[in-house]
Amino acid sequence: MTVFIIRRVMQSILVLFVMSLLVFVGVYAIGNPVEIFVAADADQAERARVIAALGLDKPLWEQYLLFIRNAVMGDLGKSFVFNQPALGLILQRMPATLELAFTAMVIALALGIPLGMYAGFRPQSRIAKAIMAGSILGFSLPTFWVGLMLIMVFAVELGWLPSTGRGATAEVFGIETSLATWDGLSHVLLPALNLALFKLSLVIRLTRAGMRENMLMDYVKFARAKGLTMRRVVFVHVLKNIMIPIVTVVGLELGSVIAFAVVTETVFAWPGMGKLIIDSINNLDRPVIVAYMLITVTMFIVINLVVDVLYSVLDPRVRLADMKG
Amino acid sequence: MSTAPTLVVEDLKTWFYTKAGVVKAVDGVSFRAEAGKIVGLVGESGSGKTVTGFSIIGLVDPPGRIEGGRILFKGRNLVGLTEEELRKLRGSRIAMIFQDPMMTLNPVLRIETQMVEAVRAHVDVSEAEARRRARDALGQVGIPSPEERLKAYPHQFSGGMRQRVAIAIALINKPDLIIADEPTTALDVTIQAQILFEVQKLCRQTGTALIWITHDLSVVASLADEVCVMYAGKIVEQGTVDDVLDRPAHPYTHGLMCSVPSANRRGAPLRQIPGVMPSLLDLPSGCSFRPRCSRADGACLEPPPMAPVGPGRLARCFHPLHGEGV
Numbered sequence: 001m002t003v004f005i006i007r008r009v010m011q012s013i014l015v016l017f018v019m020s021l022l023v024f025v026g027v028y029a030i031g032n033p034v035e036i037f038v039a040a041d042a043d044q045a046e047r048a049r050v051i052a053a054l055g056l057d058k059p060l061w062e063q064y065l066l067f068i069r070n071a072v073m074g075d076l077g078k079s080f081v082f083n084q085p086a087l088g089l090i091l092q093r094m095p096a097t098l099e100l101a102f103t104a105m106v107i108a109l110a111l112g113i114p115l116g117m118y119a120g121f122r123p124q125s126r127i128a129k130a131i132m133a134g135s136i137l138g139f140s141l142p143t144f145w146v147g148l149m150l151i152m153v154f155a156v157e158l159g160w161l162p163s164t165g166r167g168a169t170a171e172v173f174g175i176e177t178s179l180a181t182w183d184g185l186s187h188v189l190l191p192a193l194n195l196a197l198f199k200l201s202l203v204i205r206l207t208r209a210g211m212r213e214n215m216l217m218d219y220v221k222f223a224r225a226k227g228l229t230m231r232r233v234v235f236v237h238v239l240k241n242i243m244i245p246i247v248t249v250v251g252l253e254l255g256s257v258i259a260f261a262v263v264t265e266t267v268f269a270w271p272g273m274g275k276l277i278i279d280s281i282n283n284l285d286r287p288v289i290v291a292y293m294l295i296t297v298t299m300f301i302v303i304n305l306v307v308d309v310l311y312s313v314l315d316p317r318v319r320l321a322d323m324k325g
Numbered sequence: 326m327s328t329a330p331t332l333v334v335e336d337l338k339t340w341f342y343t344k345a346g347v348v349k350a351v352d353g354v355s356f357r358a359e360a361g362k363i364v365g366l367v368g369e370s371g372s373g374k375t376v377t378g379f380s381i382i383g384l385v386d387p388p389g390r391i392e393g394g395r396i397l398f399k400g401r402n403l404v405g406l407t408e409e410e411l412r413k414l415r416g417s418r419i420a421m422i423f424q425d426p427m428m429t430l431n432p433v434l435r436i437e438t439q440m441v442e443a444v445r446a447h448v449d450v451s452e453a454e455a456r457r458r459a460r461d462a463l464g465q466v467g468i469p470s471p472e473e474r475l476k477a478y479p480h481q482f483s484g485g486m487r488q489r490v491a492i493a494i495a496l497i498n499k500p501d502l503i504i505a506d507e508p509t510t511a512l513d514v515t516i517q518a519q520i521l522f523e524v525q526k527l528c529r530q531t532g533t534a535l536i537w538i539t540h541d542l543s544v545v546a547s548l549a550d551e552v553c554v555m556y557a558g559k560i561v562e563q564g565t566v567d568d569v570l571d572r573p574a575h576p577y578t579h580g581l582m583c584s585v586p587s588a589n590r591r592g593a594p595l596r597q598i599p600g601v602m603p604s605l606l607d608l609p610s611g612c613s614f615r616p617r618c619s620r621a622d623g624a625c626l627e628p629p630p631m632a633p634v635g636p637g638r639l640a641r642c643f644h645p646l647h648g649e650g651v
């Protein structure tokens with residue numbers, strides 16, 4: 001296990017390094033931020049001053065080496081726009097995004113597993129067919145459209161929930177979160193539902209497929225032949241088996257939930273990282289873009305590692321030492 | 326104390342309602358199993374042996390249904406019992422062992438969990454007591470250091486050991502009847518012989534009735550007291566092992582005997598029965614075995630009844646063989 005984790009960390013550092021190079025060159029290719037930051041009527045001297053201040057006067061390789069040297073010491077550069085450290089800017093907004101993604105995942109699992117289990121247990125029933133039809137909608141309706149509809153129905157027409165922004169926060173275990181206040185919860189519900197919809201459909205389909213497949217297995221028949229109740233067979237024997245693919249897929253999807261929170265954050269004016277990155281791309285705020293990419297990749301790496309560890313806990317046949325990194 | 330035999334199956338019919346038609350997988354099967362005795366249920370694959378076993382233990386799933394007949398377990402008819410009444414019998418009074426030991430244990434639960442739950446589904450004992458019984462059952466089927474092995478997961482056992490675990494689970498509540506569905510088919514010959522020997526011993530000791538399902542006549546010969554030969558959902562011949570295997574009366578049994586190697590016919594050529602078992606959806610009229618039978622004639626266009634062919638033995642044939650031997 002320790003060997004496994006060490007190997008994974010080494011690989012991760014390599015991935016981050018390659019990633020930083022790609023992003024750096026990529027962002028360089030997109031456009032020149034100087035055009036945005038220097039007034040059109042500025043003179044040559046003013047222009048040169050801004051370029052030097054942003055560190056853009058040096059050749060690309062030198063800029064990159066400088067970036068790496070600073071990055072190793074935890075400095076990912078300063079935002080051109082805010083003139084603040086990019087890392088700090090992102091970390092400031094990260095809790096809002098994580099909170100949204102987390103709530104969305106909880107909704108997807110808490111609704112998706114029971115619905116999927118029912119649909120797999122009684123596939124011919126009308127309710128099961130309704131659940132599956134719903135999951136097709138969840139897959140195919142565009143996120144921004146659903147978001148707007150949610151706002152229309154629950155905020156505008158019914159007036160039950162607020163439509164934009166993040167509510168009041170409170171501190172739990174040292175973390176500022178809006179999940180700890182009623183106002184905060186009421187604000188997070190709609191955007192989280194919006195973000196959850198796609199994953200909910202995914203969880204329903206995965207669970208249903210696992211349920212149907214496992215119910216036909218010999219081990220289920222044997223468990224029933226032991227005289228176990230159907231409830232125990234389903235909720236202990238089958239559930240434990242279908243949790244393995246669910247945890248794997250959902251864990252890997254967590255990264256994409258965070259990354260794709262961009263759309264939902266835009267629709268609901270949620271002050272998270274997604275909104276920041278959209279703004280930064282518009283402004284060609286290079287340090288923030290690079291820092292955002294590196295943080296996102298790091299998050300994916302950490303999540304994958306946690307999923308692998310969880311996987312080995314759930315499935316006794318898997319031993320981490322045997323797994324390739 | 327009732328003197329009823331452990332199990333009497335009378336005219337059992339289990340049919341499957343598929344899109345293609347009604348599959349009469351078990352169609353009028355009658356036999357009995359006595360305490361401490363072993364009945365061999367023999368037949369080619371697809372003849373309805375497994376469905377017979379599932380019918381007895383009440384595990385026929387849709388689209389299948391028990392369509393008729395009686396299953397008298399110690400005098401009580403199991404056909405028509407509620408799911409909960411059947412559940413209480415399953416694993417406690419009637420146990421079943423399946424064919425493929427690699428598939429029957431749940432891969433993600435410890436052996437301990439799977440054994441303890443089998444006890445606690447039926448008797449209200451403490452976790453510790455259930456565990457003690459589990460350990461004893463493992464020891465009984467010859468698993469070394471059972472205490473440690475309880476903690477293991479199925480994938481940590483070989484196929485033969487897993488089947489022993491399954492047998493231990495079947496034995497754990499001291500059932501009156503065990504249905505063993507080809508439990509040694511997937512194992513190699515030496516392990517098969519060991520398991521056969523041990524199961525036989527355990528049943529005789531405890532007075533458990535055992536139904537041993539197999540397609541292998543040599544297994545029946547070394548193990549069973551009585552034998553029932555199944556073909557296309559019906560029993561075509563039954564009697565004691567000595568009678569049936571030494572002097573088969575039904576042409577199908579005779580054909581089966583000729584197709585297995587045997588010590589007392591060393592050097593004799595093996596003859597397979599020509600043709601294959603017909604589809605249950607498209608059975609020939611009259612005797613189901615007619616297209617493959619060398620003795621068939623016009624009479625066989627009617628379905629033959631089960632008729633006595635000697636003391637204590639029956640065969641479903643108009644022209645039974647009379648002790649020609651094999």
Ligand SMILES: Nc1ncnc2c1ncn2[C@@H]1O[C@H](COP(=O)(O)OP(=O)(O)O)[C@@H](O)[C@H]1O
Binds near residue numbers: 348368369372375
């Ligand atoms: N779930 C099912 N649906 C339709 N037909 C089935 C089903 N289960 C079994 N059968 C039919 O019942 C017949 C007997 O099967 P089985 O008892 O498994 O045979 P055996 O155990 O003797 O090899 C087979 O021909 C099969 O087609």
Ligand code: SF4
Binds near residue numbers: 576577612642643644
């Ligand atoms: S009844 Fe006729 S066809 Fe059937 S087994 Fe006997 S001889 Fe053969």
Ligand SMILES: [Mg+2]
Binds near residue numbers: 371374375376506
């Ligand atoms: Mg079978």
